[in-house]
Amino acid sequence: MALGFIKKMFSFGKDEQAAPVVAPEEVIVPTDEQAIEERQREESTVELAPEIAEEAEPSTAEQAETAADEAADARAVLETLRDQEDSLPTSITDDIVGRHEDEAAETVEDVLSDEDQQALAIADEQHPATDEVSNVAPPEPGREPVLPAGFSTTATRAPEPVAEPEKRLTWIERLRRGLARTSAQLSSQITALFTKRRLDEDTLQDLEDLLIQADLGVETALRITDTLSSERYGKDVTGEDVSRIMAGEITKVLSPVAKPLELDLNHKPHVILVVGVNGTGKTTTIGKLAAKLSRSGLKVMLAAGDTFRAAAIEQLHIWAQRTGADIVSSKLGSDAAGLAYEAYEKARASGHDVLIIDTAGRLQNKKELMAELEKIVRVLAKLDPDAPHTVLQTLDATTGQNALNQVEIFRNIAGVSGLVMTKLDGTARGGILVAISAKHKLPVYFIGVGEGVDDLEPFNARDFAEAIAGLQTPNK
Numbered sequence: 001m002a003l004g005f006i007k008k009m010f011s012f013g014k015d016e017q018a019a020p021v022v023a024p025e026e027v028i029v030p031t032d033e034q035a036i037e038e039r040q041r042e043e044s045t046v047e048l049a050p051e052i053a054e055e056a057e058p059s060t061a062e063q064a065e066t067a068a069d070e071a072a073d074a075r076a077v078l079e080t081l082r083d084q085e086d087s088l089p090t091s092i093t094d095d096i097v098g099r100h101e102d103e104a105a106e107t108v109e110d111v112l113s114d115e116d117q118q119a120l121a122i123a124d125e126q127h128p129a130t131d132e133v134s135n136v137a138p139p140e141p142g143r144e145p146v147l148p149a150g151f152s153t154t155a156t157r158a159p160e161p162v163a164e165p166e167k168r169l170t171w172i173e174r175l176r177r178g179l180a181r182t183s184a185q186l187s188s189q190i191t192a193l194f195t196k197r198r199l200d201e202d203t204l205q206d207l208e209d210l211l212i213q214a215d216l217g218v219e220t221a222l223r224i225t226d227t228l229s230s231e232r233y234g235k236d237v238t239g240e241d242v243s244r245i246m247a248g249e250i251t252k253v254l255s256p257v258a259k260p261l262e263l264d265l266n267h268k269p270h271v272i273l274v275v276g277v278n279g280t281g282k283t284t285t286i287g288k289l290a291a292k293l294s295r296s297g298l299k300v301m302l303a304a305g306d307t308f309r310a311a312a313i314e315q316l317h318i319w320a321q322r323t324g325a326d327i328v329s330s331k332l333g334s335d336a337a338g339l340a341y342e343a344y345e346k347a348r349a350s351g352h353d354v355l356i357i358d359t360a361g362r363l364q365n366k367k368e369l370m371a372e373l374e375k376i377v378r379v380l381a382k383l384d385p386d387a388p389h390t391v392l393q394t395l396d397a398t399t400g401q402n403a404l405n406q407v408e409i410f411r412n413i414a415g416v417s418g419l420v421m422t423k424l425d426g427t428a429r430g431g432i433l434v435a436i437s438a439k440h441k442l443p444v445y446f447i448g449v450g451e452g453v454d455d456l457e458p459f460n461a462r463d464f465a466e467a468i469a470g471l472q473t474p475n476k
């Protein structure tokens with residue numbers, strides 16, 4: 001630093017007009033404002049210096065005279081430095097004088113005696129330039145700082161919060177969460193209804209309305225109110241009493257339909273035709289089923305029978321790859337029944353255990369859809385009169401009442417033999433499954449509780465009923 005400072009003094013000395021003599025004591029402990037001013041002056045000097053030098057090139061005699069003056073100044077400054085080296089604020093002055101080092105180096109060498117230069121070199125060592133200090137490596141991210149020697153602290157640093165890995169919910173938790181809106185709404189309305197009220201005809205009627213609004217259907221609503229009435233008529237009733245009776249009655253409705261999907265493996269392959277409105281989860285459910293069956297050691301073939309949508313064909317290819325199933329597909333727009341027939345023949349010839357056929361679900365063009373599905377069923381029956389052995393319909397749990405109409409339609413078109421309700425992990429309106437079961441009594445094989453390959457669970461009547469009623473089975 002000291003050498004830099006002396007060099008600066010000499011560069012100023014080259015231009016008497018632009019560089020007023022700075023008294024050493026003014027410079028030794030400058031304030032920040034002074035340093036800034038100094039810097040500004042310095043910058044203007046740098047710009048002016050070449051022009052001035054051009055106009056008035058000093059003679060050799062003048063140069064010698066100036067050098068002698070500069071040497072005298074330098075010695076004075078050096079003396080001061082020797083006395084006060086330790087108090088110099090290096091960060092400020094070095095920044096200013098560093099700019100002139102090259103310019104002044106020559107003059108320093110010319111003017112200062114060897115002894116003086118040595119002294120300056122020592123001073124420099126003791127006050128290293130700021131940019132050398134700023135080269136300290138930045139701390140490693142996440143590394144705890146360790147105080148350098150000579151420092152201490154009593155403060156303890158709070159440990160960095162460690163982000164918890166997001167816990168994957170179990171299927172029952174996802175089901176409960178999906179049905180939470182239905183159950184929470186029902187519970188709060190029921191609680192409000194029975195607060196300080198005895199069970200009478202009016203409260204029973206109000207309860208029946210609430211249950212119908214929750215999509216449970218008239219039949220199930222009546223079962224619940226009848227049971228409640230026979231157990232508690234004229235007595236005080238709590239919300240919990242109603243939830244318990246509701247869960248019991250819903251279980252009774254659902255138990256007969258909670259059946260496993262029965263595979264007749266004598267058929268080789270057992271043919272499952274999957275139908276349902278677009279977006280209800282047909283392709284995803286096929287992928288999940290293929291995963292379960294392949295894992296259990298069965299040979300599975302898929303048929304991309306939704307020839308209407310390129311994305312559906314592509315999606316099924318991805319699922320086949322993921323699950324190790326074989327796949328038969330054809331060009332976009334080709335005849336779906338022809339493809340189903342070809343897939344059936346191939347699966348038979350290659351000894352596949354299960355063939356799962358995807359289909360289009362364009363309800364907007366009901367006539368075409370009906371013709372296409374009927375044709376698929378017809379051509380499959382040519383190879384085996386019992387085929388398709390299962391006609392599985394997917395229902396989207398978020399659609400509510402509309403799902404009831406969809407079952408009606410597909411039952412008539414394709415002879416649906418069983419159901420899968422998907423998206424029960426979303427904001428589901430699961431009550432409709434109770435109404436569908438009470439009306440159609442079709443087996444419900446599985447429920448979809450997510451988009452992942454393992455998010456398909458066998459349907460369990462009690463779990464489902466308790467989730468709707470907002471009850472929790474211990475240990476689940």
Ligand SMILES: Nc1nc2c(ncn2[C@@H]2O[C@H](COP(=O)(O)OP(=O)(O)OP(=O)(O)O)[C@@H](O)[C@H]2O)c(=O)[nH]1
Pocket residue numbers: 276277278279280281282283284285306309312359360361394422423424425426447448449450451455
């Ligand atoms: N959250 C959730 N999403 C699901 C579930 N099942 C399917 N999905 C999603 O629903 C969307 C539609 O599913 P698809 O399997 O393509 O439905 P699709 O009936 O085959 O529809 P198309 O191919 O249009 O005929 C996709 O984004 C799926 O990931 C489920 O159980 N839970």
